[in-house]
Amino acid sequence: MSWEDGFAFDLGEEVQMVQETARSFATNEVLPLAEKIDHEHYYPQELIPKMGQLGFMGACVPGEYDGAELSHVAYCLIVEELAAACASTSIIVSAHNSLCISPILYFGTEEQKKTYLPKLATGEHLGCFGLSEPGSGSDAADMTCTVTKDGDDYIVQGTKNWITNGPKADTCVLFAMLDRSKGHKGICAFVHPLDMEGISRGKPEDKLGICGSPTCSLMYDGVRLTKEHLLGEESKGFKVAMTTLNGGRLGVAAQAIGIARAALRDALAYGKERIAFGKPIVEHQSIQNYLADMVSRVDAARYLTLGAAHRKDSGQDYIRHASMAKLYASETARFCANLGVQIHGGYGYVKDYAAERHLRDAKITEIYEGTSEIQRLVIASRLVAESQ
Numbered sequence: 001m002s003w004e005d006g007f008a009f010d011l012g013e014e015v016q017m018v019q020e021t022a023r024s025f026a027t028n029e030v031l032p033l034a035e036k037i038d039h040e041h042y043y044p045q046e047l048i049p050k051m052g053q054l055g056f057m058g059a060c061v062p063g064e065y066d067g068a069e070l071s072h073v074a075y076c077l078i079v080e081e082l083a084a085a086c087a088s089t090s091i092i093v094s095a096h097n098s099l100c101i102s103p104i105l106y107f108g109t110e111e112q113k114k115t116y117l118p119k120l121a122t123g124e125h126l127g128c129f130g131l132s133e134p135g136s137g138s139d140a141a142d143m144t145c146t147v148t149k150d151g152d153d154y155i156v157q158g159t160k161n162w163i164t165n166g167p168k169a170d171t172c173v174l175f176a177m178l179d180r181s182k183g184h185k186g187i188c189a190f191v192h193p194l195d196m197e198g199i200s201r202g203k204p205e206d207k208l209g210i211c212g213s214p215t216c217s218l219m220y221d222g223v224r225l226t227k228e229h230l231l232g233e234e235s236k237g238f239k240v241a242m243t244t245l246n247g248g249r250l251g252v253a254a255q256a257i258g259i260a261r262a263a264l265r266d267a268l269a270y271g272k273e274r275i276a277f278g279k280p281i282v283e284h285q286s287i288q289n290y291l292a293d294m295v296s297r298v299d300a301a302r303y304l305t306l307g308a309a310h311r312k313d314s315g316q317d318y319i320r321h322a323s324m325a326k327l328y329a330s331e332t333a334r335f336c337a338n339l340g341v342q343i344h345g346g347y348g349y350v351k352d353y354a355a356e357r358h359l360r361d362a363k364i365t366e367i368y369e370g371t372s373e374i375q376r377l378v379i380a381s382r383l384v385a386e387s388q
Ligand code: CAA
Pocket: 095, 099, 129, 131, 132, 137, 138, 139, 140, 141, 162, 163, 164, 184, 238, 239, 242, 243, 245, 246, 319, 367, 368, 369, 370, 371, 374, 377, 378
């Protein structure tokens, strides 16, 4: 039993095996690459087929579409283990599973599932999600990327921003506005390959953290989509986006726990070695106070996250719970990564140690897939509704 396991309830044999497999893969294959991925903004292509074979690229996809058919609890544990080794790798997997695969699984036709899921689930293809735009993020319905009808076809014009996996992706779940006068009820969702005429990709963003996770904008210039690309019903795309993000927030929460764990793990290792005033700094009360707060928060974030994932697995409403998990875990990641740097002192501020990477990686978890401000809004509005 290690402090890193930290979940008192029995996860069951299968989930525990998944956790062990993910931890062993993360420790042996991902962690040795983590510094290179961060320092060189290196995309770890070689990990993708291996993660495909292990079932990580199609974690919750049914076996009939070549997925691993795992629970969302197991999926969160995979993302957490990957993030404890390398936050970039974890979000490549999480955006792919949560943001691209899930909406196809939940809203796609049988034909769409057969077309897209097997290649995505095995890691042969990579997925992304096009919702945000240069001028709209939190107010997701205020999009200017438009779709006009030409007979049965849909012509897409506009730009999507902050596309995680964008530079490498083969498949995109896209949202575009058909009728602006209807607000969120005028939005359509599509799934399409990215090698279509009229689609171009912006230059990869030069980011503060998660430097090996490639991000770019996607430009659509008169791209002709057909009914076969429509995901869900026409004009019901906002529901697709929101439902997808509910699940995505579990993935980001799990990623944040992994980052927080890595910050604590590295701080503990450093603190046992570093001598000040004649003894290892972990024996000083001020450092112990930091460690106590860090490990308590990591455990609390995991309980919230696995609790929300369990609700999803058992078919219960989990929207507020996913937002609470994402909010708390992402603030925990920043809290722990910040103290991790503090515990390292000057060494925490230079790139010779991973402490500063954890702090840079942690920050994004408070921003993407819904900022902390949006999570608070979702939590409070659901709470009020639940108490009517
Ligand atoms: N789950 C399911 N349905 C939801 C929902 C949710 N969490 N939130 C809203 N809805 C539904 C409502 O029930 C309502 O449905 P009806 O039309 O049937 O009544 C509809 O959506 C509209 O609801 P609202 O009036 O509340 O919508 P709104 O426009 O005021 O916005 C919001 C609500 C919560 C602020 C929403 O816009 C939001 O979540 N914003 C954040 C967007 C976000 O997370 N963006 C991240 C993009 S992905 C990314 O980060 C890039 C990447 O690659 C990682």
